[in-house]
Amino acid sequence: MTAMPTAQITPVVLSGGSGSRLWPLSRADYPKQFIPVAGELSLIQQTVLRTVGAGFASPLVVCNEEHRFVVAEQLRAVDVAPRDILLEPVGRNTGPAAAIAALHLQEAGAAAEDLMLVMPSDHVMADVPAFLQAVIAATPAARDGALVTFGVTPDRAETGYGYIEAGDAMSLHPDVCAVARFVEKPEAARAEQFLAGGRHLWNSGIFLFSPQAYLDELEAAAPAVVAACRAALAGSTRDLTFRRLAAEPFTDCPATSIDYAVMERTRRAAVVPLAAGWDDLGAWSALWQLGEKDTAGNVARGDVLLHDTRGAYVRSDRGLVAVAGLTDVVVVATDDAVLVTDRSHAQEVKAVVDRLTAAGRTEATAPSTVHRPWGSYRAIDAGDRFQVKRIVVHPGGRLSLQRHFHRAEHWVVVSGTALVRRGDETFLLRENESTYIPAGTVHRLENPGRIPLHLIEVQSGGYLGEDDIVRLDDGYGRVPSQ
């Protein structure tokens, strides 16, 4: 690998996504970038680790406000310190997100030759050195003002992606081509022609450009977007390590993609071919494609038994899953839901999620393990007037000082040590010790130790909703209902 150019490139990681394509593993409230769907690390962790090293600044993350703690925690877990985490009150697609990042970098004093490498947080890249080579190849053109997109060299006649038709190589930058045109998702026959012709590349959604170049083109094409983003940044507030955009101007910003707002209109668009094992994991079938297969072509993960089964993707995050006598099936089991479909119907998962959402089912939106700044919890049992949760508190984690009107809580520590405040008392609770918090009693739970605290909480009462909470003090800046 050759050395990176000396001017700074800031990785801009866009954490969006609806969470429906890899349901039930991903959920609207916990989309796929936060999950180790492929490998041991989550996709956002893989994304930020891709650009650690010479030539790259610390990453800038743009994410939904609801995901701020999980983003911070996941970056911390892989020792990546973001230069900032920008919080969107709502998603407005990639166009505004990149604009916010560009404006923020300019405000922070970006030099004219500094660039931003815009990357979705939920893609995989099998060959990171090849990806970095493509970035190096794109850099001189981007520094000359080009808006460079990365076009994936197709290895199949895919009908699920948009394409970029590459034009002539740029005279000064022979590794970079002009963009002849963008092409919508093609029919199968046309996709075959594209594959045979060798001039068409998949649109990866990854870009390299200078903040100024992007803002100039966006200003020309969609001035309302730039104005709304400026206002949202101007009215932003600091919240610990986060920069929270002003809600109203950003909510009013038109939703648009970088491609639609800028790339398809500008004369400065350029493309660099990318052959690095890229995949956007748009369906379970992609995980089968990428996974390590047994001799019958099955990909299995978790506690899985396959009998007389071929070409299957089977994954269990809870309990035993046995598959017998089937071909090309997809089975995904989580704590609270099981999906069974066929690799060729993997796109229909979205329709399933839409139906669940319409029916008001929490399985469509909420993950079975709920992540909080202090740790996580998971429902393990429920019945009339009671529910049982496993609560995990990170070392140093501290829940808010709170009370509940309608429920009492029994806590049993099963691992680690808890520091408990209950009314006016404060005491330590060790493994195999328990306490009781009557309804109405002010309390706080904290992990003062160096290992995770696990406790079983039995809630008892006539109303057990998460919104029966009054927060009196919170170290994470949360309001009572969060």
Added chain:
Amino acid sequence: MTAMPTAQITPVVLSGGSGSRLWPLSRADYPKQFIPVAGELSLIQQTVLRTVGAGFASPLVVCNEEHRFVVAEQLRAVDVAPRDILLEPVGRNTGPAAAIAALHLQEAGAAAEDLMLVMPSDHVMADVPAFLQAVIAATPAARDGALVTFGVTPDRAETGYGYIEAGDAMSLHPDVCAVARFVEKPEAARAEQFLAGGRHLWNSGIFLFSPQAYLDELEAAAPAVVAACRAALAGSTRDLTFRRLAAEPFTDCPATSIDYAVMERTRRAAVVPLAAGWDDLGAWSALWQLGEKDTAGNVARGDVLLHDTRGAYVRSDRGLVAVAGLTDVVVVATDDAVLVTDRSHAQEVKAVVDRLTAAGRTEATAPSTVHRPWGSYRAIDAGDRFQVKRIVVHPGGRLSLQRHFHRAEHWVVVSGTALVRRGDETFLLRENESTYIPAGTVHRLENPGRIPLHLIEVQSGGYLGEDDIVRLDDGYGRVPSQ
């Protein structure tokens, strides 16, 4: 329905079965007769309720010793008082089980005209009046000494059943035919011939005969079986409402079926056609066959969402199961396991269970909810050095006085009232109250109330196996390891 003949018919319910065909719902330790697989009642409950009324004595049940409490509890729940429950130390197939029942009835003073109606406990019969009509039709011949089997009128060319070829009608009993021959499971072409010919019936495994007639024929064909059964009964002991066979003679008894030992050899075999919606539920495909279908031919039970799916059998006993874009699939989800197969491969479930058994997996044998004489328990969470259970105690149920060497227990009552003995103390624990049982402390749990007691038990310790128990006193006659 015409009146039943006046002489007594004792229903003899044989509770056997390996539990592998409807896995994961049924398990070796909890086979399908105890589960409401079709309808709201379990199959053994449906079986005993089929013959309640004029002409029938109270049922006699022959079951494995391990299942005695669940049999007693399930009959009690439908208000059927068995005349006796005979406990086999091991399964030796239907031949010895029927012999034990016949000998027991003779011992109890059966009259010469009294009959026994032998029924497996795990079949369904959609049309009970039609079944009773067939029994009435068979009665005179049985009283004349015939061994009558019930032959199901085929409605398809089934290759999964043995057949009975009916001979001529008996001169004195025109509704009853002689048996021309028994036929093994046929090839498809032969099954088609059987269906077209109209002389072949499925072998249902249901019989009507007098105890003496059966014992005479068994004595002639397999005298060792009769001798072993006599010895097992002679050495039997009373245990509450149970009659427990002597272990050694019964264990030494040859295993053989009523068909093989007697029916295929005797000249007194007769057959009555049965057209009553009989099914032995030999595979999940049978439950699809019997189930109520939606317009796309799907049978769904529990929390199930079907999208673009046809001809499926989908059942969830825990959590949401979503199926998309599949045809003829079978999906069964329980607390601890999920099975996915195809209706045409439903027989392969046995191979799956065999592999799980070979791997020593408890999911092959133990149900996720474990039934005890006092109630049941279910694991809801587990981790390093702890596990969490939901325990349900019937009104009046009382666990043994016991202690554990390696684990401490926290109990939180979430519904009902518990009477707790802990060391020298005895106290009541009400909803939302808890207690702690240190390792080594003698304790007992009891439900003194009129509604079920639900409690959450958190076990903590270095060893959490069920066999860490010393029973000091038990109201159900169990030894320490049970």
